[in-house]
Amino acid sequence: MLNLHALSKSFGALNVLSNLDLSVPQGEVLGIIGPNGAGKTTLFNLIAGVQTPSSGEILFEGKDLSRTKVWDRCRLGIARTYQVPKPFTNMSVFENVLAAGLHGGGQKMRDAAERAEEVLETVELAHRKNTPAGDLSLLDLKRLELAKALGSNPRMLLLDEIAGGLTDAECDSLLQIIGGVRDRGTTIVWIEHVIHALRRLADRIAVLHGGNIIVSGSPDEVLQNAHVKQVYLGVEG
Numbered sequence: 001m002l003n004l005h006a007l008s009k010s011f012g013a014l015n016v017l018s019n020l021d022l023s024v025p026q027g028e029v030l031g032i033i034g035p036n037g038a039g040k041t042t043l044f045n046l047i048a049g050v051q052t053p054s055s056g057e058i059l060f061e062g063k064d065l066s067r068t069k070v071w072d073r074c075r076l077g078i079a080r081t082y083q084v085p086k087p088f089t090n091m092s093v094f095e096n097v098l099a100a101g102l103h104g105g106g107q108k109m110r111d112a113a114e115r116a117e118e119v120l121e122t123v124e125l126a127h128r129k130n131t132p133a134g135d136l137s138l139l140d141l142k143r144l145e146l147a148k149a150l151g152s153n154p155r156m157l158l159l160d161e162i163a164g165g166l167t168d169a170e171c172d173s174l175l176q177i178i179g180g181v182r183d184r185g186t187t188i189v190w191i192e193h194v195i196h197a198l199r200r201l202a203d204r205i206a207v208l209h210g211g212n213i214i215v216s217g218s219p220d221e222v223l224q225n226a227h228v229k230q231v232y233l234g235v236e237g
Contacts (some may be wrong), residue, residue, distance in 0.1 A: 001026040001156060001187050002047070007056035008211075009042050016042045018211040019056070024156075029188045031198035031219070034208035035232055040191045041083075043208065044158055047189070048080045049073045060156070074104045079154035083161040083191075085141040089134030093125055093144055096133050100151030107153070116151055123147045123177055139170045146177065156187045163194040175200055195223065207232060 002024040009017045016039045024030050034040055045051040047058060049070035058065045065073055079100075087096050097119055101112030120126040123143040128136070133144060142162055149157055159178070163171045171194060179201055182188060192198050198205055199219045206216040209231050215222055222228055 001061055002189070003057075003059040004047075005057040005059065007043075007046065007058065008054045009039075009046060009051065010054045015211055017046070017053075020212050022206065022213060024187060024189055026155075026187055027185055028204065029182050029190065029202045031202035031205040032189065032191045032208055033193070033195070033198070033205060033222075033232060038208040039211050040208055041160070044080060044160055044189075044191060048078060048158060071104070074152050074154075075106045077153075077155035078158065079104065079149040079152045079156070080158035081145045081149050081160050081162055083164060085145040087133035087136070087141065087144055087148070089132065091133060092130050093133055093136070093147075094120065094129040096144060097147045097151040100148040101153070104148075105152035112151070115153060116147075119147045119150045122150065122180065124173070138165055139174070142166065142174060143177070146174075146181075150181065154186065156189065157181065159188060159190040159192070161192055161194075162190075163192055163197045166194075171197060199223070 004020055004022040007017055007020040032040055042051065046053050049068060053066055060076060060078065094116055097116040098112050101107040101115045102109065107115060120129055123146050125140060125143050125147060128140065136144060146162065163174060166174065175197055182201065190198065190202065202219055204216060205219050205222040206213045207222060207228050215225050215228055
């Protein structure tokens with residue numbers, strides 16, 4: 001579904017990503033980990049279209065999106081969440097998700113409204129649909145962030161540290177929702193520092209370090225890798 005070929009991004013003399021290759025098949029849950037400054041957010045920004053690569057290709061279902069605008073990528077089926085939730089605080093929960101369907105997904109009003117209702121049931125926010133988004137707790141803001149992404153009806157979902165800041169119980173409730181999204185066939189690429197979340201749901205983990213993928217494999221393989229322990233966990237393998 002997603003193929004990155006020789007993807008590079010520089011900011012002046014700073015090379016953040018360098019000739020990165022990565023493929024994500026349809027239906028996979030791919031976790032991405034790496035130390036701070038490894039380029040994880042830049043990678044997401046390139047896939048989503050917030051930034052353009054210095055060189056290389058971003059292929060989504062065979063189509064080169066390297067210069068495609070953010071909103072066009074969203075309508076092609078790519079949606080993302082943000083590490084720090086970004087709701088329209090003065091709008092209701094329902095209106096936030098409705099806006100995602102209308103403007104992100106390009107849906108007609110009736111379809112967007114039906115999708116919003118469905119998504120709010122999925123993320124367990126239906127009972128708060130009329131609540132101003134600015135009044136939500138952190139867990140509900142995370143649920144809303146996920147709901148906004150799902151409102152555009154994506155085929156690929158980019159999750160940016162969605163479990164961060166939650167208690168174990170809150171994280172567990174969110175993981176159940178994400179697991180349901182996966183089970184319905186949505187491909188997920190997921191940056192996360194909460195390792196037990198990735199261990200539970202990811203099919204594969206890729207480790208980003210020094211602007212490139214240094215290890216990729218099953219969660220257990222990657223987390224037991226001596227090099228990964230050294231560069232990411234700061235311990236000798």
